[in-house]
Amino acid sequence: MKTRRQSLILQLLDREPIRNQEQLRRGLRAHGVVATQATISRDIKELGLVKRAADGAYQRASVPTSGATATTTLLTRAIAESVVEADRVQQFVVLKTPPAQANATAIAIDRARLADVVGTIAGDDTILVILRDQRHAIAFLARVKDLIGR
Numbered sequence: 001m002k003t004r005r006q007s008l009i010l011q012l013l014d015r016e017p018i019r020n021q022e023q024l025r026r027g028l029r030a031h032g033v034v035a036t037q038a039t040i041s042r043d044i045k046e047l048g049l050v051k052r053a054a055d056g057a058y059q060r061a062s063v064p065t066s067g068a069t070a071t072t073t074l075l076t077r078a079i080a081e082s083v084v085e086a087d088r089v090q091q092f093v094v095l096k097t098p099p100a101q102a103n104a105t106a107i108a109i110d111r112a113r114l115a116d117v118v119g120t121i122a123g124d125d126t127i128l129v130i131l132r133d134q135r136h137a138i139a140f141l142a143r144v145k146d147l148i149g150r
Contacts, residue, residue, distance in 0.1 A: 024058070061104035075112040083095045096125060
């Protein structure tokens, strides 16, 4: 049931702009799927959905693309649009985002496959970026702060 419901959610988003969970609930109901707000909220998080800045409609966190330039552009945009604070401790960089945006941003960082980034761990509004050493962490933090204007 969960797989079908989540697949249907993605189909609904592909067809029309959905700006809130109530619209999503009604769309599911029209297709015979009854879901609570809590279930829809979990599905949104598990699917990595984010809201578009332009119209506030839900969208997939990233669109599959090919090529290093496209990946770098997605990473740059994800950091610039979602990171609000950044700090470093040794070879770790901690990024703060608004609620529910850390996961999508961490995915963008991981998919960029930066040579100096070992990996990420994301919560709801915090990302831990693990870098190879302090020198790489300092450089990564400088790039992030440049993108967020700090």
